[in-house]
Amino acid sequence: MSTLLVIAELTGRDLTESTGELVAAAQSVATDGDEIVVAVVSDDPSAAAVSAAGLGGDRVITVQHEALADMGVGGFEAPVATITAISNALSPSVILFSKSDFGTNVGPRVAVRVGGGFAQDCIGLRPGSDGRIAVTRPVYGGNALAEYAFTGDRVQVLTVRQNIFESTSGDTRSPIESLDAPAGVGEIRARLVETVAEESKGVRLEDADIVISGGRGLGGPEPFERLQALADTLGGALGASRAACDAGWIDHSHQVGLTGKSVSPNVYITFGISGASQHMAGCSGSRVIVAVNKDADANIFKDARFGVVGDWEKVFEGFQAAVEDLAVS
Numbered sequence: 001m002s003t004l005l006v007i008a009e010l011t012g013r014d015l016t017e018s019t020g021e022l023v024a025a026a027q028s029v030a031t032d033g034d035e036i037v038v039a040v041v042s043d044d045p046s047a048a049a050v051s052a053a054g055l056g057g058d059r060v061i062t063v064q065h066e067a068l069a070d071m072g073v074g075g076f077e078a079p080v081a082t083i084t085a086i087s088n089a090l091s092p093s094v095i096l097f098s099k100s101d102f103g104t105n106v107g108p109r110v111a112v113r114v115g116g117g118f119a120q121d122c123i124g125l126r127p128g129s130d131g132r133i134a135v136t137r138p139v140y141g142g143n144a145l146a147e148y149a150f151t152g153d154r155v156q157v158l159t160v161r162q163n164i165f166e167s168t169s170g171d172t173r174s175p176i177e178s179l180d181a182p183a184g185v186g187e188i189r190a191r192l193v194e195t196v197a198e199e200s201k202g203v204r205l206e207d208a209d210i211v212i213s214g215g216r217g218l219g220g221p222e223p224f225e226r227l228q229a230l231a232d233t234l235g236g237a238l239g240a241s242r243a244a245c246d247a248g249w250i251d252h253s254h255q256v257g258l259t260g261k262s263v264s265p266n267v268y269i270t271f272g273i274s275g276a277s278q279h280m281a282g283c284s285g286s287r288v289i290v291a292v293n294k295d296a297d298a299n300i301f302k303d304a305r306f307g308v309v310g311d312w313e314k315v316f317e318g319f320q321a322a323v324e325d326l327a328v329s
């Protein structure tokens, strides 16, 4: 029997959808007798712990300390020390983080502290031949998928891409236990002084079911307002290529790709994006890609299920009118 430790992902003090996805990821590789434990670390974990108890894990463990406030936006020392202490107490075989800012920063640090192996941005998990977990992750900017096995019996620390696993819910509620925060967790060297909330309306890019993305082919900042309006109508989110962000047409928080955000919506619609490998690295997990580009040889058409060769503005206007008709009828 081994323990699979899921690290709850919070926005403020609320549990995010991706925690349920991590529980689903753990369930996909758990064998009989394995235990799935969800750890909630926060300055006030009570509400998130109640939500986590309904996800179908076996146990929820909470650690409360004022130094764990705002864990998702900075001040990583306290969560690293706390999760390391939880790992030392439970000796898990696997620790799962979400591939978020928090998981990307805290996951590798915890891996070093616990002497574990680390794999970032996993999009597939399966039981390996040696009783350990093998993981699949994109490499070469998303152009290839590689499967990794872990050698030895060190704890496997993973970040799992969001929107790959379907979030779980359990029929019963799992028990909630609390652990003491480790000694010295409040003695942090770097302190988060201020948090400036990113202004965003509507759904988060990473959580959106529909993403509409624009690139350099849009020619300027104004078209992004039109794409945003359409994304709002569809209940989706606005993405962008790095070229468009670098040009200052749209904030970098919208950037999708290798050095931007990873998205896996049901539908990813691009206007004026060439489909460079670094862009595709962030959207190749989309169920359906729709591309609009005036160049029939644009790389994006290799990955697109549906494509239109033509001027983005004309196609956009027709598409927008069709969406508005549907919204009215």
Ligand SMILES: Cc1cc2nc3c(=O)[nH]c(=O)nc-3n(C[C@H](O)[C@H](O)[C@H](O)COP(=O)(O)OP(=O)(O)OC[C@H]3O[C@@H](n4cnc5c(N)ncnc54)[C@H](O)[C@@H]3O)c2cc1C
Pocket: 214, 215, 216, 217, 218, 240, 241, 242, 243, 244, 255, 256, 257, 258, 259, 260, 261, 271, 272, 273, 274, 275, 276, 277, 278, 279, 282, 292, 293, 294, 295, 298, 310, 311, 312, 313
């Ligand atoms: C280390 C590294 C990391 C990177 N990380 C990222 C990343 O995270 N995200 C990212 O996006 N890029 C990233 N890049 C940059 C990437 O290589 C590309 O340069 C970038 O994605 C190109 O953006 P684009 O498709 O908008 O622009 P372009 O490549 O210039 O393509 C514009 C497209 O618009 C089309 N077009 C032009 N006019 C119209 C029109 N009127 N109607 C329809 N189509 C039109 C053109 O045919 C063309 O295909 C990275 C690069 C490096 C080296």
